[in-house]
Amino acid sequence: xxxxxxxxxxxxxxxxxxxxxxxxxxxxxxxxxxxxxxxxxxxxxxxxxxxxxxxxxxxxxxxxxxxxxxxxxxxxxxxxxxxxxxxxxxxxxxxxxxxxxxxxxxxxxxxxxxxxxxxxxxxxxxxxxxxxxxxxxxxxxxxxxxxxxxxxxxxxxxxxxxxxxxxxxxxxxxxxxxxxxxxxxxxxxxxxxxxxxxxxxxxxxxxxxxxxxxxxxxxxxxxxxxxxxxxxxxxxxxxxxxxxxxxxxxxxxxxx
Numbered sequence: 001x002x003x004x005x006x007x008x009x010x011x012x013x014x015x016x017x018x019x020x021x022x023x024x025x026x027x028x029x030x031x032x033x034x035x036x037x038x039x040x041x042x043x044x045x046x047x048x049x050x051x052x053x054x055x056x057x058x059x060x061x062x063x064x065x066x067x068x069x070x071x072x073x074x075x076x077x078x079x080x081x082x083x084x085x086x087x088x089x090x091x092x093x094x095x096x097x098x099x100x101x102x103x104x105x106x107x108x109x110x111x112x113x114x115x116x117x118x119x120x121x122x123x124x125x126x127x128x129x130x131x132x133x134x135x136x137x138x139x140x141x142x143x144x145x146x147x148x149x150x151x152x153x154x155x156x157x158x159x160x161x162x163x164x165x166x167x168x169x170x171x172x173x174x175x176x177x178x179x180x181x182x183x184x185x186x187x188x189x190x191x192x193x194x195x196x197x198x199x200x201x202x203x204x205x206x207x208x209x210x211x212x213x214x215x216x217x218x219x220x221x222x223x224x225x226x227x228x229x230x231x232x233x234x235x236x237x238x239x240x241x242x243x244x245x246x247x248x249x250x251x252x253x254x255x256x
Contacts, residue, residue, distance in 0.1 A: 034069065034090040038124050040103060042087070045129040046137040051115035054085065054139075056108045056123060061093035067100035068093075073108035082120045082128075085110045120147060145220065152216035154179035159186060162214050162221035177211070178246035184214040184221050185246055187253065211253045213239055228253030 039058035046055050054073070061067045070090040077084050087108045093100035120130045121139060130147045134140035143149070145161050152158055154176075162184060163174050169190045177185040189209045211228045213235060214221035227235040232247035 033095070034092050035094055036088055037091050037093075039087055039089070039106075042123050042127045043105065045121055045123065045127075045139045045141075047116055047131065047139065048109070048137065051117065052112055054110040054112065054116070054121060056085070056087050056110060058087055058106055058108060059103050060089060060106050061091055061100040062102040062104035063093070063098065063100035065092075065099050067091055067098065068106070071106055071108050073110035075110055075112055078113070078119070082122055083112065083116065084122050084125070086124055149220045151218070152184070152214075152221045154181075154184070158221065159184070162186065162212075162223070163188065165220060166212055166223045168210070177250060180243070180246065182216050183242060183246055184216070185211065185250070186214070187211050209253055211250075213242060 039060050041059045042056060043059060044057035047053075048055050056073055060071075068089050068091050071087075072089065073085060073087045075083060075085050087110070089106075091100065092098045116131060118130075118132055120128055120142070122128050128142040128147060129139035130142060131139050132147070140147075144164050149161060150158060152162075159174055159176060163172060163186070166188065168188055172188050172190045175187045175189070177187055179185070187209060188211075189207050191207050209228075210226050212223050213225045213227070215224045216222075225235065225239045227238065229235065230250055230252040232242070232244060232250075235242055235247050235250075
């Protein structure tokens with residue numbers, strides 16, 4: 001009986017050790033698991049093969065170990081003049097111990113069902129490129145105002161486009177101070193501080209205001225100077241060609 005008891009103790013111990021080994025193996029497998037991911041960013045698209053394929057430049061993880069495998073580009077669908085493509089790869093960079101802390105540039109080839117022609121290309125439902133107005137074989141990346149920004153005009157939509165092209169925080173409001181076929185003056189105001197309700201409810205906030213001057217170009221209004229002085233004296237020091245009628249009656253900028 002003593003011998004049998006000793007044998008049972010040995011068997012139980014072996015079983016426990018085997019279970020722990022299996023758990024460790026499973027943990028190691030999970031830690032090095034490969035996951036399907038999209039590129040960190042897309043940095044260019046060009047046509048190839050007479051427009052029957054695309055070469056998509058992308059930034060992906062990199063490190064001491066293998067960080068990327070199975071790079072793949074494929075056409076998903078074509079709708080309303082746009083070719084939708086997807087670029088993916090497998091990576092283990094999501095694991096903290098993978099060592100994939102750097103980046104590198106790769107190229108993925110996407111075969112198209114028919115020549116691209118003048119159609120646009122959307123990559124991973126985000127970046128849009130167009131061959132129109134581009135230098136072949138490269139495609140031109142479209143911006144926040146679309147692939148074909150409207151020419152500069154003295155209209156609300158054109159002012160909105162000018163604000164989007166200005167290096168200021170989002171959700172900035174504007175007030176037009178003067179506009180002609182060549183020049184535009186806007187006062188831009190950005191609310192600062194915590195988001196809250198009305199001032200009467202104990203909520204306090206402040207605003208930052210700037211006065212921007214724009215010159216008309218083929219792609220839209222281009223910001224060229226900023227100055228908050230009243231009248232023309234201040235702005236004429238940096239932009240002497242601005243017409244008098246657009247600055248003579250400018251009030252001093254309210255800085256909030």
